[in-house]
């Protein structure tokens with residue numbers, strides 16, 4: 001074996017999506033930054049999400065995914081960040097040292113600070129335990145968009161889209177562009193999860209029939225998908241829908257492999273690394289940002305995490321920013337599935353954008369958010385927007401009040 | 416390649432192979448490889464577009480010691496011998512094997528009482544290192560096991576192996592030795608002549624002086640085409656879950672239940688690719704093509720898994736699949752030669768065929784010799800192939816700095832979850848038995864077998880497959896040879 005070369009930037013950012021690129025752009029000039037991304041180009045998921053809807057909150061304008069990806073890449077480069085593409089981080093060889101494989105070689109990166117911004121992916125069919133045959137023509141939205149936008153391939157002619165999240169409609173749009181009709185969109189919820197306005201558009205403009213309270217119980221087809229069996233969960237009735245492809249959308253899981261293999265404390269709710277409001281993980285000098293922490297919010301929110309974490313990283317590089325050990329966990333009570341960040345420390349800043357991010361499994365039209373600690377109510381707040389499954393429910397940070405350092409976990413629930 | 420092309424002609428069957436082996440699973444491939452090591456012309460005839468695409472691709476991939484086989488049976492003998500032969504062959508060819516050992520766990524008093532008998536049986540089968548251990552020791556060895564274990568029996572030599580590479584290596588070897596590998600040839604009928612038997616296939620006739628039936632689930636059908644009526648294959652489905660690699664620290668050895676009359680039961684085991692497997696179920700079916708998974712199977716596995724190792728169920732499922740065991744109505748392998756009709760049947764290789772394959776080939780060799788087939792070893796045998804390593808415990812190209820420095824394609828990771836590089840995909844496409852489709856490529860490289868199941872790489876992998884082997888690639892040379900040169 002040749003001696004592996006070691007690079008020693010101040011900061012290494014793993015993942016060149018919106019979060020990582022924005023963090024790098026904000027850090028460059030003030031620290032020596034290297035971004036590592038395994039894809040051929042940086043930009044993350046927006047690269048192959050060829051429709052508009054990106055950039056609203058961070059760039060204050062709306063553009064397509066690929067344009068947004070290019071814009072963020074240019075900004076990071078112009079700011080002076082180094083970007084390595086086709087550079088896959090395969091593991092850790094030290095506290096803040098990463099092993100990397102790329103066509104230019106196998107190397108190590110040892111940094112004073114690490115920002116994990118590896119994003120999230122959709123659960124594929126096996127992870128959802130959908131039985132049946134194993135034919136071709138079963139996709140996630142990510143694979144579909146890769147196929148259609150980056151490889152100009154054809155997914156099929158009649159699709160069933162599983163899931164009613166924002167991303168599900170994104171899949172419908174992509175399918176239509178590829179000449180594939182969506183014959184049914186299914187959601188297990190009583191109403192589709194994503195924005196009502198978008199749904200109306202989805203139903204009328206895109207002409208897509210939506211089956212609510214419906215789950216997919218079987219994939220049928222030898223060689224190629226020939227149909228899916230669906231069940232009406234209210235009546236238990238089953239029927240088979242003819243189609244030649246099926247797209248499993250949403251149902252996110254963070255790409256948390258590096259976080260877990262480092263042995264970082266994990267958040268049981270988000271399944272990403274547990275972070276405090278300064279986005280510190282349990283290992284000093286290792287931070288996290290973007291959809292790795294909240295699977296999933298929109299790209300602009302991920303980007304703004306990146307901008308926020310840059311200042312925390314600089315604090316760390318300057319020798320400050322040590323974590324107060326008297327952290328109190330923040331836990332979500334049903335119907336909330338998770339809350340991010342998951343740790344409150346005395347003296348820490350408010351989280352990015354001054355928001356707690358939550359995920360609900362049930363629609364609550366007029367949510368009253370209640371925080372309690374050791375059986376004592378700390379605060380409550382009724383919000384004028386609904387808590388809907390399938391998208392992040394954002395709550396102003398000001399609800400977090402009167403937390404007793406060293407006390408028990410703070411519960412956040414809906415009343 | 417026909418080493419003695421005139422042999423068949425002299426026998427009055429021009430163009431006939433000396434031996435035609437039907438079925439390119441692990442068993443057929445092992446037989447073809449062995450026979451092709453002699454002065455014989457051999458064909459390996461397979462219905463599907465790829466070798467190892469039947470039961471040999473979907474099993475639990477354990478290299479069994481045979482500790483629990485019924486002593487005195489042919490199966491027990493061939494499993495033991497197969498373990499030795501395949502262990503040696505794996506070392507020679509680079510088929511990944513990990514000797515992780517097994518722990519058999521008793522959950523009831525009856526099972527606990529059965530342990531001494533199992534230990535004695537193991538000793539009779541030559542496994543003398545098995546030990547009965549206390550519940551405490553069981554939990555020391557597998558701390559994340561669910562509550563309620565009463566004791567256990569260790570089986571130190573049980574191993575895990577790559578079933579895909581095994582069949583591929585044997586078939587590649589057979590081909591290198593001159594056997595013709597005829598894929599996409601489903602045998603649909605038979606005409607027996609005085610000197611040769613003509614197999615009618617979906618791609619034309621193939622004649623052989625001798626026919627070896629290693630058709631797995633289809634062995635009884637072929638046997639009947641030849642006019643016999645001696646057994647029926649019942650497909651016994653086994654469904655399995657493959658858990659995420661992040662679950663691997665939970666399970667560092669094979670955890671077995673006490674076997675019952677219904678089979679080996681549901682186990683938890685590391686896989687050679689660094690995952691954890693839960694399964695298989697055992698369910699008799701009628702449909703020999705029913706390799707789909709079922710709601711009942713999943714529910715059963717979840718229920719079993721919850722008891723065996725609750726923590727495992729918190730991890731993500733990376734893959735689910737089902738395989739069909741070729742069960743027959745008797746408790747042993749059915750391997751019989753009919754000298755008069757120059758025909759040999761290999762039937763009922765139910766749940767141990769991966770391990771026993773090479774020993775079955777050796778046994779078949781003996782039977783054929785006894786039945787009058789002249790088996791004259793060749794002196795000019797090519798070296799066995801070096802197979803690309805897809806085992807997690809051994810260095811893979813993405814980890815090999817030297818290799819990447821020499822050929823950057825081994826540093827270009829295409830499948831992120833499984834870390835499969837462009838170099839490996841290129842090699843697989845240029846190998847002597849290239850994949851016929853995506854599934855074949857997955858079995859050769861692990862591409863798309865990971866936790867994202869193609870979210871990131873699916874389209875890229877498919878595009879590389881469609882593009883095929885680059886013209887500059889060393890077409891016709893085994894993938895491993897190319898890699899070896901580059902090392």
Ligand SMILES: Cc1cc2nc3c(=O)[nH]c(=O)nc-3n(C[C@H](O)[C@H](O)[C@H](O)COP(=O)(O)OP(=O)(O)OC[C@H]3O[C@@H](n4cnc5c(N)ncnc54)[C@H](O)[C@@H]3O)c2cc1C
Nearest residue numbers: 015017018019037038044045053089119290291298299302
């Ligand atoms: C189909 C679809 C449509 C969407 N539509 C919109 C929309 O209209 N508007 C909107 O605002 N948002 C949209 N989103 C959400 C948006 O894409 C995400 O919020 C955003 O991409 C998250 O950014 P991120 O930086 O956290 O992660 P990602 O964009 O996922 O980036 C993570 C990066 O990390 C890299 N990486 C991961 N692991 C490693 C490793 N080990 N080594 C090296 N690199 C690694 C990956 O290659 C990737 O580039 C959509 C998402 C999808 C799937």
Ligand SMILES: Cc1cc2nc3c(=O)[nH]c(=O)nc-3n(C[C@H](O)[C@H](O)[C@H](O)COP(=O)(O)OP(=O)(O)OC[C@H]3O[C@@H](n4cnc5c(N)ncnc54)[C@H](O)[C@@H]3O)c2cc1C
Nearest residue numbers: 438440442462469470471474475477602631633653768770
């Ligand atoms: C769930 C499960 C778990 C198992 N676990 C293990 C284990 O851990 N260890 C172990 O050693 N064994 C295990 N086994 C058993 C092992 O997988 C089998 O014994 C072995 O794969 C059988 O190989 P084969 O070559 O006989 O059959 P196959 O691999 O099925 O090959 C037979 C081939 O014949 C072809 N064929 C059939 N009919 C025709 C025709 N008419 N014309 C042309 N071709 C035809 C088929 O297409 C097929 O490719 C397991 C089996 C199952 C199902």
